Amino acid sequence: MTTTNLPTGTTAKRDESAAQAGQSQSREVPSFCRICEAYCGTMVTVTDGRIAKISPDTQHPISQGYLCPKGKAIGKLITGPRRVRSPQHRSASGQFTAVSWERALDDIAVRLSKIIDDHGPQSVAMYIGNPSAFNPGMLLWATGFMAAIGSDQLHTPGPQDTLPRQLASERLYNSAMKIPIPDWPRSDMALILGANPLVSHGSLLTNPRIGDDLKSIVSRGGRVVVVDPVRTKTAAAFEHVQLRPGTDAWFLAALIRDALAHDDAAARGPRRRASNAEVTGIQALRAAVEPFTFEAVASLCDVSSEQIASVSEAFRRADAAVAYSRVGLCRNLSASTASYLVDCLNAVTGNLAVPGGSIFGDAPIDLVRLASMVGLDRSGRLRTRTGSLKEVAGLLPWTLPDDIETPGDGQIKALICVAGNPVVSAPEGERLATLLDGLDLVVGVDLQINETLAHAHYVLPTASMYEREELPIPSMHQMARPYLQLATPVVSPPEGVREEWQIFDDLAARMKLGPPLKTPKLPGLGVAARLGRAIGARLTPHQAVGAVLATSRSGDLFGLRRGGLSLKKLRALPRGVAIASRPQRSVRVNVGDLELLGQLASPDLYAPRHDAVLVGRRSTQMVNSWMRPRSVDSTLWVHPDDAQRWNLVDGCRAEVKSDTGSVEVPISINDAVARGVVSYPHGFGNKSPDHPHSVNINGLISSAPSAKDPISGASFLDGYPVTVSRL
Incomplete structure (x- = not known):
């Protein structure tokens, strides 16, 4: 085996050539993780064009050798057997079979167009998950596609966290x-x-x-x-x-x-x-x-x-x-x-x-200014179709189940789910799962088939974080120590996989919508996209992000500012560059x-007392509704005094019941929770593959307006009243 260190941005073609020559070749590539906002530096070992190992980058100037278990384990998801590597179509029997991109996109475009013609653009909804915060191409093209359709039905995890x-x-x-x-x-x-x-x-x-x-x-x-x-x-x-x-x-x-x-x-x-x-x-x-x-x-x-x-x-x-x-x-x-x-x-x-x-x-890039330019710094312009709840910064409160179920103008008939799993991560997920089966079209865009996409008519496979170029702009204003690092492809994506922006660009062309970025909220990019299409070229995230960087305070103004940064310069800096901090004073x-x-x-109204209330909890090995290793504890924590009151013992099973549903869970007696408080981790589905006894705890949570913060419309997920009974 030959081991070499190649700079970030080296394509996988060298690996492919070596493989064809019968040689085994490994290389180590510095990159960074985009599972969460920490952006820890990683050292990715690539063997014969495949990710073999992900380790912490001890030379990274910010994370300095730290990497959590999720960052180390993501390679197994990328290369594992559950990953979708070609478009999948679900038959009437519920079985998924591989189909060509042409067949999938042609059929989706025809069906979406008919739904819009029959029911109007608001009948098409999109759910876009947290990974969009780390993927500008996904975020811009998915939201631009909805704007091109003319639909405001854009749902996110925002009601559950921000x-x-x-x-x-x-x-x-x-x-x-x-x-x-x-x-x-x-x-x-x-x-x-x-x-x-x-x-x-x-x-x-x-x-x-x-x-x-x-x-x-x-x-x-x-x-x-x-x-x-x-x-x-x-x-x-x-x-x-x-x-x-x-x-x-x-x-x-x-x-x-x-x-x-x-x-x-x-x-x-x-x-x-x-x-x-x-x-x-x-x-x-x-x-x-x-x-x-x-x-x-x-x-x-x-x-x-x-x-x-x-x-x-x-x-x-x-x-x-x-x-x-x-x-x-x-x-x-x-x-x-x-x-x-x-x-x-x-x-x-x-x-x-x-x-x-x-x-x-x-x-380094002023996100507050960018948000103001596209109208995402204000609230109250839109209201939910059901409940008439105000949006916050472009994010709608969680009303998707009611919006699907309630007849009338704007009733949702189609859902596009991008990098998300609302059946597990949002209130009343089991109800949503049932409602999805009644929609005219459900399309998933993701790496794997999750609990939500199990109900999809089509699942379209996407590139992973280590298979695309990325400068995660949306989190830059949150940096304790400002720096810029460009992630370039460490490996090539599987042959049957595309990036999200390509999928929405192709769908928009088939539906004759024009480029997804034609929205007036992004006029400069929209003009560039239309001109490009007129001459047979496509606007790409690389070009869009490059323009944003070039015109930022750290950018080179397309070569006019000496010492400024560009994507080209960042490619030559595989571990990025620190930016002088000038915090607002x-x-x-x-x-x-x-x-x-x-x-x-009114504390009695907004913080009422109950015999038992439910709260969630996190694990370093798990991120929301994905990456659920067997070692994660999926038991209900109960305080010893409450266990005595409710006749519970360690390891027994109990029913947890709310005004919305009930689940059966194993019990762990644990004084880490306060008296009257029980805790179960969010993110599990009912009987998840690696956790046959797990439950979807959000099935206990109502999505009704009365179960929300009345001012922001955020979901009521912690402190929710329940009863616990031994089985």
Whole structure:
């Protein structure tokens, strides 16, 4: 065997030539992982044109040799037997058989066109999953295809993870895309609410060495406090405040009340005195939090008043402190208010837009400006077909089951599912699965046939992250340490596989829609796409992303700016390049939004007590509804005191029942959960292939408007009331 190191971007043709010559050849290629926002550097070993191993890149300037189990295991998914390698058509008997691309695309185009002619463009819906955040080609061409059709029925995982955070940002900063990040490398205190960054590696944050940054706070004499109803890996590593699910908003209100009562700018450390945040709405905020003393909130949150006071005093006295929250705060009935109050706390303590506090990342490419150009920084322009719920930053609340089932204008007749699995990842998934069988057309675009695509008429196979060129623009404003790295193809995709942009480009041509990027939201790209097609050329993601990079503050302006970057220059830098950080030092923030603050007056309505409530949990080996190894724990965690009350023992089976459905699960007695709280990991289907006893826990969750945060429309997934009975 011959081993060589080749630069990133070397195609697989050399491997193919070696294989034809009867030689076995290996090479190692530096790249980076796009499973999550951490973007850890990887070293991919390729043998005879196939990925043989994925290891951490010890020379990567940002991740510095860290890579989670998912990043190491993704190669098995790419090369494994479950991967779809040619278009698949499902017969009436439910069996999938391989068909040609021409047959699949021709039939899909004809059927989509007929559905649009018969029922209108709004009858075609699309669900696009989280991988789109790391794949600009998928994101631009899929959404552009829907715009070309004329349909607003674009559904995403947003209602399950980000809507409240984006709505809060719109009310705070007048832009739903303006989301600050914690400057933990320079913090003296970190307050983490509803997040488990030692497992998730950060969300709405790019920081692959996140654990090191948190530990460094403690080593400097600071504190890291985790507020969560479950003793997660992060909570176990630091200080833990185990509050009742759904009461975070009132916990934060108590801290804000204390901060306002002790507001003395002269007593602040030099970093907080340097804050240039222009804070408005203080009087409305002061009035809203006034009733929430430590004692009042202690009884509401099931946390001692002494513990709340200790956290509050430490936060307001620290020279630089930062409150950070994520998915756990975005999945209850007061999600928008809780997310809003996180930034209010940072603002009133002088910790907004200062070193060591909550800062606005300085992206090499300005995503906030791009979002404003295409109208994704505002909310309320669209409403859901059923329930009349407002969209947030272009993301609709989860109403897809009702939109399919409810007759009348705009009833959904076709669904295109791209890199997603809503049957498992969204509320009332089993109901959705049944409804999919009644649609005129379901098309899947993905690597594998999952629980949703099992109901598809066609499944179209796509290239994996290591088989395409990629510059993941959507996450660049979340980087703790800004840098640019271009991923080039490590291996060639299987012969029968295409990239998502090619699929939607071909469908649009067959349907005579014009290029998918003809939408007026992207006028420059639309003109380029039409001109290209007129001369027999196609606009590609490479060209679109290259134009965005060239015109960014770090770009070369198509060769006019010396020292600027281009895709060509990035290809010569296989491990990327660090960008000088220039975080925003001045910001206007409104902490007096009356609608959001109004929720605080009704804790009984927005944080009611129940005998038992359900919350989810994460695993370092699993990502949402894919990559589910056998080793992941798929049991229901129950506190020992609750187990005694409900006559449960370790290993027994129990029925978990809600107002929407019921499931049977194995029990694990575990004091990591608070009393009255049970926990099951999201992302499993009913009897998943590697987990024959697993259940789809989201089948217990209602998709009705009453089961949503009333302000953002986000789904109510954590703190959902259930009963548990031994079988």
